[in-house]
Every structure is written in C-alpha cells, then in structure tokens.
Amino acid sequence: MSIEEQPIQSVWTRPRRKRDQPALSQAQIVAEAVRLLDVEGVDALSMRRLGTALNAGATSLYRHVANRDELIELVVDEVYGEITVPDGDGPAGWREAAVVGAESVRAMILRHPWVASLLGSVGLSYLGPNVMRLNERLLGVFVTAGFPGDEAEQAISAVISYVIGMGTTEAAWLTTIAKSGQSERDWAERLRPAVEEAVQGHPHQREMLARAVAETDPVRLRDEKFRYGLDRMLDGLEARLKR
Amino acid sequence: MSIEEQPIQSVWTRPRRKRDQPALSQAQIVAEAVRLLDVEGVDALSMRRLGTALNAGATSLYRHVANRDELIELVVDEVYGEITVPDGDGPAGWREAAVVGAESVRAMILRHPWVASLLGSVGLSYLGPNVMRLNERLLGVFVTAGFPGDEAEQAISAVISYVIGMGTTEAAWLTTIAKSGQSERDWAERLRPAVEEAVQGHPHQREMLARAVAETDPVRLRDEKFRYGLDRMLDGLEARLKR
DNA sequence: GGTGGATGCGCACACTGTACGCAGAACGAA
DNA sequence: TTCGTTCTGCGTACAGTGTGCGCATCCACC
Numbered sequence: 010m011s012i013e014e015q016p017i018q019s020v021w022t023r024p025r026r027k028r029d030q031p032a033l034s035q036a037q038i039v040a041e042a043v044r045l046l047d048v049e050g051v052d053a054l055s056m057r058r059l060g061t062a063l064n065a066g067a068t069s070l071y072r073h074v075a076n077r078d079e080l081i082e083l084v085v086d087e088v089y090g091e092i093t094v095p096d097g098d099g100p101a102g103w104r105e106a107a108v109v110g111a112e113s114v115r116a117m118i119l120r121h122p123w124v125a126s127l128l129g130s131v132g133l134s135y136l137g138p139n140v141m142r143l144n145e146r147l148l149g150v151f152v153t154a155g156f157p158g159d160e161a162e163q164a165i166s167a168v169i170s171y172v173i174g175m176g177t178t179e180a181a182w183l184t185t186i187a188k189s190g191q192s193e194r195d196w197a198e199r200l201r202p203a204v205e206e207a208v209q210g211h212p213h214q215r216e217m218l219a220r221a222v223a224e225t226d227p228v229r230l231r232d233e234k235f236r237y238g239l240d241r242m243l244d245g246l247e248a249r250l251k252r
Numbered sequence: 253m254s255i256e257e258q259p260i261q262s263v264w265t266r267p268r269r270k271r272d273q274p275a276l277s278q279a280q281i282v283a284e285a286v287r288l289l290d291v292e293g294v295d296a297l298s299m300r301r302l303g304t305a306l307n308a309g310a311t312s313l314y315r316h317v318a319n320r321d322e323l324i325e326l327v328v329d330e331v332y333g334e335i336t337v338p339d340g341d342g343p344a345g346w347r348e349a350a351v352v353g354a355e356s357v358r359a360m361i362l363r364h365p366w367v368a369s370l371l372g373s374v375g376l377s378y379l380g381p382n383v384m385r386l387n388e389r390l391l392g393v394f395v396t397a398g399f400p401g402d403e404a405e406q407a408i409s410a411v412i413s414y415v416i417g418m419g420t421t422e423a424a425w426l427t428t429i430a431k432s433g434q435s436e437r438d439w440a441e442r443l444r445p446a447v448e449e450a451v452q453g454h455p456h457q458r459e460m461l462a463r464a465v466a467e468t469d470p471v472r473l474r475d476e477k478f479r480y481g482l483d484r485m486l487d488g489l490e491a492r493l494k495r
Numbered sequence: 496g497g498t499g500g501a502t503g504c505g506c507a508c509a510c511t512g513t514a515c516g517c518a519g520a521a522c523g524a525a
Numbered sequence: 526t527t528c529g530t531t532c533t534g535c536g537t538a539c540a541g542t543g544t545g546c547g548c549a550t551c552c553a554c555c
Contacts, residue, residue: 032502032503033502033503051373055541055542055543056542056543056544057541057542057543065503065504066503066504066505067504067542067543067544068503068504068505068506068543068544068545068546069502069503069504071543071544071545072501072502072503073502076543076544077543077544122372124372125371125372125373126369126370126372126373127369127372128368128372128420128421128424129365129367129368129369129370129371129372129420129423129424130294130368130369130424130427131424132424132425132427132428132429133428133443134424136446136447136450141450141451141454141457142454144454144457145454145455145456145457148456148457148460149456152456158459158460158463159460159463160480161456162460162477163476163477163480163481164480164481164484166418166421166477166480166481167414167418167480167481167484167485169417170414170417170418170420170421170481171410171413171414171417171481171485172417173416173417173420173421174412174413174414174415174416174417174418174419174420175409175410175413175417176417177371177372177413177416177417177420178371178409178413178416180372181371181372181373181374181375181377182375184372184373184375185375185376186375200376203379204379207379207384208384211384211385211387211388212388213388213391213392213395213404214384214387214388214391216401217391217401217402217405220401220402233406234405234406234409237403237406237407237409237410238406238409238410238413238414238485240488241407241410241485241488241489241492242410242414242481242484242485242488243488244487244488244491244492245483245484245485245486245487245488245489245491246484246488248487248488248491249484249487275533275534276533276534298510298511298512299511299512299513300510300511300512308534308535309534309535309536310511310512310513310535311512311513311514311515311534311535311536311537312533312534312535314512314513314514315532315533315534316533319512319513320512320513
C-alpha cells in the first residue's frame, strides 16, 4: 500500500462511533425511499439504488427492513403521516373538518403520485401508526358530529374511498404526464388527435371533448371536479345526519 | 437424422396453414394474461411465464404487443369490458342504473383484484374501447336523467371514483388474504392480536373493534359498507338534481 | 484481554424485460 | 416454377432485480 492510500490518522478523519450514530436506520431508509420515489417514480425504487443513495450496499438495508414489501408498507404509512385533520368541534364543524381532511389527503396523493399504485397492493396499511392516528381523528370528528358509532365508520370509509379513487385517477394521469416531461397543457394538446379519434361514435364524449377544448386551465378543472364529488358525498351524509 | 425423427407426412400431421390461424394473437395473449393474473396474482405475470402458458417463447409475444406496459393497458381495458350498465330510461331510472353499474364495477374489481394495483399506474386507460363504451353509456344515463352536460361528467366521476376507491381497499385486503391461503374469517381471527395491540390508545377504534368482533359475516359487512357510501353519494346527486 | 451481539458488505442465484438477428413459411410477381 | 418480400416465432444475450448466506468489523460489557 502506498503512503497516499494509508488512512489519515486524526480525530476528524476517524470514523464516528457507530453506536451513537448508526450509519443506517429504518427512519433514514424510509425517508430516503420517499425522496427517491418522489424524484424518480415507482419504477426507480430498487434496493440497490436505495442503498447507493444512502452510501450503502443494497443488502445492508435488510438489517433494518425485512424485505421490499415491508419497506413499501413503511413508506405508505410515512406519507399518510403528512395528512392533517382539524378537530371539527362546533356546530356543523364536522363538515368543514371533513373538507379540509379530504383535501389534505388529495394533496398528499398529488405530492406523492406513486402511492396510488401501491394502495392496491398494500393490504394492511391501516395498521400503521399514522393511518391509525388519522382514522382515530376522523372517527372523533364524525362521532361528535352525531353519527352513531357503527355508522361513523361507514361514513368515513365513504369519504376516504371517494378521495382515494379520485386521487388514484389523477395520480395515474399526472404520472404519465411526468414521464413525458411536458406540461399538462402541452401533453393534453399532443394527445388531442388520439382522443378525437377515440371519441368517434361516442356522441356524448364528443360533446364533452368540445367543451373541454374551450377550457384552458386543467388544474382548476381538476380541483373543481374533485370538489364537486366531495360536496355531493357530504350532502348525502348531512341529509342522513339530519334525518 | 434417424427415421423416427422424420416428420410424418399426412394431411392430419401436416401443420396448419399459419396465415389462417396464427399461433399467437393479441386477443389470445390478453385473455391468457387475465387468466394468469386471476390465478396467480400480479407478481406472477412475467413475459416468460405468459409465453410458456401459451406454448411460446417469451419474445414471441413482442410481435403482437409492443411491451409489457402496453400489455397491461390491454389487460385493464379487457376487464373493463366485463362491466354492464342498464339503460336507465324511465323516471328515476338513472338511480337504479347507477346502482347496478356501480355494483358491476365493484364485482369486476373483486373478481380481478390485481386491477386495483394497476389502476394507479395506467395513465390513459380511458382511451381503451371498453372504457369508452362504459363512459358513453353512463353519460347517456346521467344526461337523460337531467344532469346538464358539463355536470354529468362530474357526477359520473364522483360515483366511479367512490367505487374505485372502495374497490381498491377491498382488493388490497382480499389479495393479502389470498396470499395467506386462509378464509377471510380465519385470517381476521389470526390478525386479531395485532389489531388489538394497534388500537391501544385509540378509544374510538377500540370500540369499533369490539363491535366488529361480534359480527360474523365479513362478506355481508363489506357489502353493506359499500352500499352505504354509494347510497350517500347518490342521495347527494339526487338532491342536486331536484334543486 | 476476551466475548458476544450488532452491523455492513461481497458474492451468488434465480429471475426479470427486451434488443437483436436468424430461420422458415406464405404470398405476389415474374 | 422461381424469386424476392413480408410476417411470424425463437434463441441468445445483456443489464438489472430481490435476497439468502457467510464473513469481517466494530462496540459494549465482563
């Protein structure tokens, strides 16, 4: 070994005591996985890439995570932790709380569109601590609003299912756009010929397309669409509550 | 070449004219892919396995399908084709049609739980012929019900989003159960300790769990839960229609 | 100084999607 | 009949995947 290759002996170069600051931890791994997923998408998440992103070998991760499936469960619960729901005390406050909570869920999905493709395969996501916390909070809101215990759960499932369904569709759309590297409007423009061909023989959708072409702000359109369905669901729940 | 290895010359042994009946076709490939997905789940779908299931090499499939992603788009549209929606003519017939349609979608998802994990990644599924047909049909129902043209689309999205969201959750649950090889009840039983541990410190969910334990028929429970949210959504839409 | 447990890593295995180029069969034209 | 041309299927190959196994290293404690 030449003299240049010998490790420099100094307090500053000596490796840190590992027990104080282990090089890897489950929390770090999960956080880096989320970052990787956000930046590069769901296909880019491999144990090797995640390992090198953490300056570690791929198999080192297995000391902190049982396998890839478990990592994915952790990652899903992690982003659920970003959701906030207000208390919703006060009269009719439940509805405002539901709106804020629903939009918080949607915002999370749009920030992390890859969750949409994982929700259908992660079976026990509701056991994660963050999901438990979210559910408990929502149950509190709906119970104090006056929903009987067994119905509160159904009501929450209804709202959350709607949000997840709409979010899944939006996320799939946004993911394909992101892969193209274009803006949403440019992408829609480029897609137009194919769409116009597809709507041949479908008069209602042809008319819909004609209306859509006049619109120019796809983001506002999606916002309004989301809000419409949410309002209808909450109308239905409110009517039931006043029955 | 020994005499046993020589091909037997006869009308019956002579290979069929290939142009009349190509050994592989896109429709056959897609149908077999659906079968494979139903039986073995989404992880089992690889080009090689699909090829051998069709008595063909893996790369032969690429003559009829551009790549794996395209195959998945085709497969998703294929199962959308199983959905039926009644006409819904007559007074208030739209609501009955919506219920039947929604339950048809849910049944499809429960028959093919793997779609749930694909819906979040297939961006342009709505361009598929079967999805177009379904949308057109639904639009017809809602427009004749009295929804103005631009609102009909939002209303349909609302209902379908709810169904997809609930279906996704159910499918994820059923997929994990299927992987365990147990019945839904046995699985829930085996999961109970973990759930009881998880609900510590979450009083509402603890109470919910206590109620759930008394119940014995998980299938009926899921059916009712689905129907509850669907009814609330349709209530909200109906109120809007009568406004 | 010794011991025991935790941690990271290199290797290996079976498997994946798919690009490439070849072989044979069917067809239209000469 | 014979010659391209086109279509179809396949074998090989390459880069990349999840992960089981065993080794080397380090820390805390006796």
